[in-house]
Amino acid sequence: MPVTEGAKAPSHRLREWQRVSAVRLAGALGGRRRAVRAGVACIVLVIVTAVCGYAWAAKHVTVVVDGVEIPCFSLRLTVTGVLADAGVVLNPRDHVEPGPAERVKDGATLMVRRAVPLTIAADGRILETLSAQLTPEAVVLEAGVELGPEDRIEPAAGFTEGGPPLPDEAIRVVRVRKEYETRLWRIPRRVYRREDENLAIGISRVVEKGQDGTEEVVLCTTFEDGKQVSRMIVERRVVTEPIAETLVVGTSGQISRGGEAIRFRRAMVMSATAYYWGPESTGKWADGYTYTGLKATRGVIAVDPQVIPLGTRVYVDGYGFAIAGDIGSAIKGSKIDLCYDTLAEALQWGRRTVTLYILW
Numbered sequence: 001m002p003v004t005e006g007a008k009a010p011s012h013r014l015r016e017w018q019r020v021s022a023v024r025l026a027g028a029l030g031g032r033r034r035a036v037r038a039g040v041a042c043i044v045l046v047i048v049t050a051v052c053g054y055a056w057a058a059k060h061v062t063v064v065v066d067g068v069e070i071p072c073f074s075l076r077l078t079v080t081g082v083l084a085d086a087g088v089v090l091n092p093r094d095h096v097e098p099g100p101a102e103r104v105k106d107g108a109t110l111m112v113r114r115a116v117p118l119t120i121a122a123d124g125r126i127l128e129t130l131s132a133q134l135t136p137e138a139v140v141l142e143a144g145v146e147l148g149p150e151d152r153i154e155p156a157a158g159f160t161e162g163g164p165p166l167p168d169e170a171i172r173v174v175r176v177r178k179e180y181e182t183r184l185w186r187i188p189r190r191v192y193r194r195e196d197e198n199l200a201i202g203i204s205r206v207v208e209k210g211q212d213g214t215e216e217v218v219l220c221t222t223f224e225d226g227k228q229v230s231r232m233i234v235e236r237r238v239v240t241e242p243i244a245e246t247l248v249v250g251t252s253g254q255i256s257r258g259g260e261a262i263r264f265r266r267a268m269v270m271s272a273t274a275y276y277w278g279p280e281s282t283g284k285w286a287d288g289y290t291y292t293g294l295k296a297t298r299g300v301i302a303v304d305p306q307v308i309p310l311g312t313r314v315y316v317d318g319y320g321f322a323i324a325g326d327i328g329s330a331i332k333g334s335k336i337d338l339c340y341d342t343l344a345e346a347l348q349w350g351r352r353t354v355t356l357y358i359l360w
Contacts, residue, residue, distance in 0.1 A: 059106040063088055066114050077103055079110055091115060093142070095132035113164055120145060122173035134164060136171045150176040152224075177223045180234075187213035190244040199250025200267035200357065210245025213238065255315075255357065262315055264357035268308075272316065272356075274338045274349035275302075281346060290326035290339075298345075302326035302337035308358070315357040 063070040063086045072086040080100045083090065090096060093115035104110070115130040122145050129143040136155035140147060147153075154172040189210040199205065218235035221228060254263050277296035279286035290296050292310055301316070303324040308314070312324040319338050331337050336356065340346040 059104060059108070061086075061104060061107075062109045063112065064109060065112040074104075079104055082110065083112070088112060091130075093130040093132060116165060116167040116169075118165060118168070119170045120173065121170060123175065132164060139165070139171060140173060145173060147173070148175065148177075150178055152176050174224050175226075177226075179221045179223070181219045181221070183217055183219065184214050184239065185217050187215050187238070187240075187242045189213070189242045192244060192246045193249045194246065195251045196248040197251050199248060199252060200255065200264070200355070201250050201253050202266035202268055203250040203355070204247045206245060207248055208244075208246035211243040213240045213242030215239055257315070257317075262357065262359070264315065264359050266358045268334065268356045268358070270316075270334050270336050270354055270356045271351065272319070272336050272338055272349075272354045273351050274340055274346040276340055276343040276346040278343065280343050292325045294323070294325040296326070296339055298339060298341050299323065300325045300339045302328040302331045302339070304332050304335065307333060308336075308356075313359045315359060317355045318352065319354070 058073050058075055059082075061072045061074055061082050063072055063083065065088060070086050070088065072082060074082045074085040076082045076085055078100070079096060079098055079102050082104050083096070083100075090100070090112070091114070095113040095115070097111045098104075098108075113132040115132040118129055118131055118139060120127040120129060120140060120143055122140075127143060127145065129139070131139040131142055133139045133142055136153045137147070140153060152174040154174060189212050191210065193204070194207075196205075216237045216239055217233050220232055220234045222230045250267065253265070254261055256262070275281040277286065277288055282296075288296050290300055290302075294300050299320070299322050301314070301319075301322045301324060303310070303312075303326075305324075305327065308324045310324050310327075314322050314324060316322055316336070316338065322338070326337070326339070328337050338346075338349060340349070
């Protein structure tokens with residue numbers, strides 16, 4: 001009996017060990033299968049995450065180059081990077097909005113304006129440049145041409161519509177300089193005239209003396225490219241006010257001399273001298289005749305033809321009736337020279353202020 005039981009014991013332990021081993025093997029195989037499934041799931045998750053991340057990070061951007069639209073998908077963050085993805089290369093004077101360093105959002109539009117060749121005429125020389133600016137002032141300043149406070153720019157025709165300039169357009173810089181000058185000017189007095197029938201026509205007298213005023217004026221002279229183009233008053237200030245003057249003006253056309261009524265057209269106040277027709281007064285021209293060919297005698301006077309035409313009949317107070325028939329080198333303006341038949345008479349007359357009447 002002991003022998004028989006001792007033979008059965010090993011067989012029982014073997015079966016138990018086999019069962020436990022089978023269980024352990026099954027568990028191990030199940031763990032490996034779960035690990036494989038987990039690894040595959042992780043790989044799929046990474047791939048899906050990467051694809052979704054790219055789709056989320058990529059931006060749809062529209063690049064417009066001189067009016068031509070270029071759609072673009074880009075992962076770049078800045079304008080410069082997006083333009084590189086779109087194949088757009090910027091030249092030094094090209095203009096882009098927003099600026100090259102600005103960040104780009106999804107759905108943004110980038111505007112690129114290409115620089116075009118332009119010419120700038122300034123200071124007697126022609127400057128060739130490239131620019132994408134929209135105003136002539138911006139083009140000139142970008143080219144390094146300094147502008148004075150009064151300088152003027154004559155833009156090219158392409159700028160008048162507010163758009164970019166056309167290639168090879170010309171811009172002219174006009175140098176403007178202004179000079180200011182202060183002067184004192186006369187303000188003429190106002191003259192009031194009052195008729196007086198007791199005065200002869202052509203005679204007037206001051207009853208209330210007036211005075212001219214003065215004003216300070218500032219003149220501005222404008223030069224463009226060294227040439228004067230205008231001169232105008234830019235400021236004026238009254239320094240002294242003018243004072244009005246009152247005159248009485250004669251209206252009478254008739255005088256009475258020696259009981260005779262004399263009608264005349266106009267009266268004039270003259271400075272009168274006298275001369276003798278002989279050599280004592282006229283020197284080498286003493287031939288006895290006047291400039292008009294009349295015989296030199298009392299009743300012929302020398303006048304300034306610009307004031308009293310030759311041949312005019314006149315009446316001179318203190319002398320009498322006469323005719324303008326001679327001239328003299330010293331007889332100018334309101335001067336007359338009366339002819340006498342003797343030197344004594346001429347000397348006796350001397351120089352006087354007289355009223356001369358121009359007769360009808």
